Amino acid sequence: MIAYDNVFLPIKDVQGARVFSVRFLSEPFAIATGTAVEFEDPDGNRLCFTEYTKTNVEGLI
Structure with missing residues (x-):
């Protein structure tokens, strides 16, 4: 579950972030x-x- 106070960073490939040794x-x-x-x-x-x-997700701006 995502905490609501997180900072969200857009990225083109979530799986690709592993190459940066990010600890998921x-x-x-x-x-x-x-x-x-x-x-x-x-x-x-x-x-x-x-x-x-x-895109075009109902209820989202």
Whole structure:
């Protein structure tokens, strides 16, 4: 479950982020607009990569 206070960073390939030795907190998962994955930066801050692949999602601006 994504925490609502996360910073979301758009990325073209969520799976490709693994090449940067990012420590994922879970496996990538589907969201209404595409795919997301939470990770921690070297300072322990929780962030979220988001791959926006879906458009025209009802209820979203």
